[in-house]
Amino acid sequence: MSAYSSVLKTPGVARIIAAQLTARFPSGMLSLGVLLHIEQVHHTYGAAGLVLAGSAAGQAVAGPLTSRLMGVLGMRPVLAVTTAVYAAGILIIALVTMPVPLTVLVAFVGSLATPPIQPAVRTIYPKLVTSNLLTPLFSLDASAQEIIWIAGPVVITFIATQVSTVLGLVLCAGVIVAGGAWFIASPELGRVRIPRSKRRFGVVLTRPTVLISTIVGLLLIGSCSAVEAGVVAAFQGTGAAPSAHGFESGIVLAIWSLGSLVGGFSFGHLPLSPWSLARRMLLMFAGVALASIWLNIWWMIPALLVSGAGIAPALAAMFAMTSSSVKFSDTAEAFGWISTGQLIGAGIGSAIAGAVIDQHGAQGAFFVSGLFALVGVIVAAAAARSLPDLRGRDSSPIPDTEPIPLQPS
Numbered sequence: 001m002s003a004y005s006s007v008l009k010t011p012g013v014a015r016i017i018a019a020q021l022t023a024r025f026p027s028g029m030l031s032l033g034v035l036l037h038i039e040q041v042h043h044t045y046g047a048a049g050l051v052l053a054g055s056a057a058g059q060a061v062a063g064p065l066t067s068r069l070m071g072v073l074g075m076r077p078v079l080a081v082t083t084a085v086y087a088a089g090i091l092i093i094a095l096v097t098m099p100v101p102l103t104v105l106v107a108f109v110g111s112l113a114t115p116p117i118q119p120a121v122r123t124i125y126p127k128l129v130t131s132n133l134l135t136p137l138f139s140l141d142a143s144a145q146e147i148i149w150i151a152g153p154v155v156i157t158f159i160a161t162q163v164s165t166v167l168g169l170v171l172c173a174g175v176i177v178a179g180g181a182w183f184i185a186s187p188e189l190g191r192v193r194i195p196r197s198k199r200r201f202g203v204v205l206t207r208p209t210v211l212i213s214t215i216v217g218l219l220l221i222g223s224c225s226a227v228e229a230g231v232v233a234a235f236q237g238t239g240a241a242p243s244a245h246g247f248e249s250g251i252v253l254a255i256w257s258l259g260s261l262v263g264g265f266s267f268g269h270l271p272l273s274p275w276s277l278a279r280r281m282l283l284m285f286a287g288v289a290l291a292s293i294w295l296n297i298w299w300m301i302p303a304l305l306v307s308g309a310g311i312a313p314a315l316a317a318m319f320a321m322t323s324s325s326v327k328f329s330d331t332a333e334a335f336g337w338i339s340t341g342q343l344i345g346a347g348i349g350s351a352i353a354g355a356v357i358d359q360h361g362a363q364g365a366f367f368v369s370g371l372f373a374l375v376g377v378i379v380a381a382a383a384a385r386s387l388p389d390l391r392g393r394d395s396s397p398i399p400d401t402e403p404i405p406l407q408p409s
Helices: 002-009 013-024 027-042 045-073 075-095 100-111 117-127 131-162 165-185 187-191 208-236 246-267 276-291 297-323 328-360 362-382
Strands: none
Touching: 002 013, 002 131, 013 117, 013 131, 013 165, 027 045, 027 075, 027 100, 027 131, 027 165, 027 208, 027 328, 045 075, 045 100, 045 117, 045 328, 075 100, 075 117, 075 165, 075 187, 117 131, 117 165, 117 187, 117 297, 117 328, 131 165, 131 208, 131 246, 131 297, 165 187, 208 246, 208 276, 208 297, 208 328, 208 362, 246 297, 276 297, 276 362, 297 328, 328 362
């Protein structure tokens, strides 16, 4: 814990973490919020799945493209424009009742402007702390990120089931604007200039670590999103009327968040071997598999505690390994691809889970989640020989003046 204390004592670090978490908080709310809102309007999870698929497609295009633009136009202009457009798209979906195809189009166009906050902040991190504190910083960031991906659904579930799905989406848009403004105004953004990359767009994906982290991140967050949909369906059911049992889903998701936070702070900062990612994904899969056996709240809570313990450490491993494998001028685009993978995973996981819930009930969503997590374990294990060994070395990016070392084969 002393490493975390040293990280937080570094000037500017606590502020930039808080600002970016606030700006990104709706990322963990939107998939579930849209799922609940469209289901309430059109009375089918299948329609919600189509809207989420449209959103995922827009995010797939946006992530690496807007991240690379930050090296050309600067971080603040890109972040300001994308934040405004993204929030507007959410408000249209919340306030205007439209046919499903038109809603899908709005979701796609709005998601093309997904703000590249995650790539921006992870590009800034190596400039804020000494190299020996960079891996603990990525671990701290990944642990705190669980407020977004796990605790966020608790908030949206409570508001959507107990108050209004429209209010839930309007709240998302408001937080995006307020948090984005805070992050954009942060002094740290003005102190870091992302160099224009000399490589062609997309070439960074030829780095095995970047590609593996993008794929495994998609599978990890896809698994999480399927669990979120399954938990809500298990305790909420379908239909337009809010259920008194909706609050139970918030409790279960909060416990899941606690498991991830504990896992992140307990071992997310430990030195990384090439097999660390696979082991952490295996822990996540084991918990989800246990939870799928019986959708009883007292069974699901300990199972999801086990699952959660692997989430933040797995994310920390992806961030640190990626940072150590690319040049500084390529870090924004690299993290852009990883961010895109996670956002696509959130949309696809919810979309597939929603369709399966319609046909097979809430338990089907847990089987979807388990399949996502299992494939993540397999990919991480099969690719272990291509991942860096960070035991005894830090995760600082490669200086642009140095050649990129060959990856293990």
